[in-house]
Amino acid sequence: MGYRTKHVTFVSFVGLRCREQEFLALGITLPGLAGRHAAVAQLPALGLLTLAGMLPADWTCTYHEADQWNEALLDNIAAERPAVVAISALTAGILEAYSFCSELRKREIPTVIGGLHATACPDEAVQFCDAVVVGDGEAVWHQLLNDAYQGRLAKLYQSVGAFDLSQSQPPRFELVAGPPRSRYTIQTQRGCPLACEFCAASRLLGGFREKPAALIRNELEVLKTLVADPVVELADDNTFAGSRNPDDLFSILRDAGIRYFTESDWRIGEKPRVLEGLAESGCVQVLVGIESLVHNYHGFGQKRADLSRIMAALDAIQDHGVAVVGCFVIGADGETASSLERLTKFLLDTRLADVQVTMQTPFPGSPLYRKLERAGRLLPDRNWNHHTLFDVTFLPDQMSVAELERGFRDMAAAVYSGSERDRRRSIRRRTWRKSVLASRGQRRSRELKWA
Numbered sequence: 001m002g003y004r005t006k007h008v009t010f011v012s013f014v015g016l017r018c019r020e021q022e023f024l025a026l027g028i029t030l031p032g033l034a035g036r037h038a039a040v041a042q043l044p045a046l047g048l049l050t051l052a053g054m055l056p057a058d059w060t061c062t063y064h065e066a067d068q069w070n071e072a073l074l075d076n077i078a079a080e081r082p083a084v085v086a087i088s089a090l091t092a093g094i095l096e097a098y099s100f101c102s103e104l105r106k107r108e109i110p111t112v113i114g115g116l117h118a119t120a121c122p123d124e125a126v127q128f129c130d131a132v133v134v135g136d137g138e139a140v141w142h143q144l145l146n147d148a149y150q151g152r153l154a155k156l157y158q159s160v161g162a163f164d165l166s167q168s169q170p171p172r173f174e175l176v177a178g179p180p181r182s183r184y185t186i187q188t189q190r191g192c193p194l195a196c197e198f199c200a201a202s203r204l205l206g207g208f209r210e211k212p213a214a215l216i217r218n219e220l221e222v223l224k225t226l227v228a229d230p231v232v233e234l235a236d237d238n239t240f241a242g243s244r245n246p247d248d249l250f251s252i253l254r255d256a257g258i259r260y261f262t263e264s265d266w267r268i269g270e271k272p273r274v275l276e277g278l279a280e281s282g283c284v285q286v287l288v289g290i291e292s293l294v295h296n297y298h299g300f301g302q303k304r305a306d307l308s309r310i311m312a313a314l315d316a317i318q319d320h321g322v323a324v325v326g327c328f329v330i331g332a333d334g335e336t337a338s339s340l341e342r343l344t345k346f347l348l349d350t351r352l353a354d355v356q357v358t359m360q361t362p363f364p365g366s367p368l369y370r371k372l373e374r375a376g377r378l379l380p381d382r383n384w385n386h387h388t389l390f391d392v393t394f395l396p397d398q399m400s401v402a403e404l405e406r407g408f409r410d411m412a413a414a415v416y417s418g419s420e421r422d423r424r425r426s427i428r429r430r431t432w433r434k435s436v437l438a439s440r441g442q443r444r445s446r447e448l449k450w451a
Helices: 021-026 033-042 046-052 071-080 091-106 116-120 138-150 213-226 246-256 266-270 272-280 307-319 337-349 367-374 401-415 418-433
Strands: 007-013 060-066 084-088 111-113 131-134 156-158 184-186 231-234 259-264 283-291 323-330 354-359
Touching: 007 046, 007 071, 007 091, 046 060, 046 084, 046 138, 060 071, 071 091, 084 091, 084 138, 091 111, 091 116, 116 131, 131 138, 138 156, 184 213, 213 246, 246 272, 266 272, 266 283, 266 307, 272 283, 272 307, 283 307, 307 323, 323 337, 323 401, 323 418, 337 401, 354 401, 354 418
Parallel strands: 007 060, 007 084, 084 111, 111 131, 131 156, 184 231, 231 259, 259 283, 283 323, 323 354
Antiparallel strands: none
């Protein structure tokens, strides 16, 4: 059909999905649905932008984002005459991506899907697209492009070993720089040295790796040539968990003059050098997984500790002017109506600047998924569309599905009430006033729409 031009069309199925209409009505999200949905929808697909940054000089590309595909999108892509359409989708959106691939195939437009879900379920994905990338995409990208141009895509492209991040190229931020977004993403590391049972990201794409500091500096410089005052999310699973000297990263972030959000574990609250560098380097908020109050997941490693120690560390982070979003997972083994009531009371009393409460979700590729599958506890009537972090997809061990769903809704109604959101907003403001930059009179407004 003449589609073999040196052009790639990148398509990201973006946004936060929530099937539970009652949760939508309550405003529950990560952490509050309306604002967070808008923020998540504006986060570009960093994996696609990274691959775009590795295109040979004689290749062109375009980038599209959608919650759902439509005929207009199909027509636009057909007009671009791509050699291949590269698609990104999380588990909750993968069926939409599969449907999109099927429509493109009818027009004889080649498609490829990569990422965590495709890596965990390549045999499933290849039924709907022409090619699947398993593992890091960078290592096989040039071979895939050559095969696509020649019209001989293989069914499977799998990297041998983990991609060396010292070979990274800057993402193509210019593809998403206009109109300006509320935030952008960069990655300073890949994977996590821990292996929490419910997490697939820490192992599916290879071992834990840190990007060289000089490349991080270069990426931020590239971004700042396009956006005057970018707000950045570090697309890391656990920043500061590796062996890198944190001062090197803080120096880069401070010199860039950005405000940033990141994810880490509670142990940074016991590291004086990290505490001193966070706010001074522009960190506004850090997301920390406290997880479950009733279940000790396998793979926590040194992250495992008494709740009192964890909370003391989080208090220390906020005392240094950085807001903490505490993340909690409900539905783990041992959860009961009483334990949900206890967690609700804890969250109503907490001094955390914000909280994120999600349903335990067995994502494909995670040890949790395999354990529940072996035990016959995965619900056969809940497909990938239900893997939203808000839907029950498994049989609880001490509650019925209906009881767990009802308990989640009751908790959401209490924790995400207007008065509670106002209370936590006040905590955030007080926390940011403690910032080193605030005390020096150098702080720009911290009233950012993080949630």
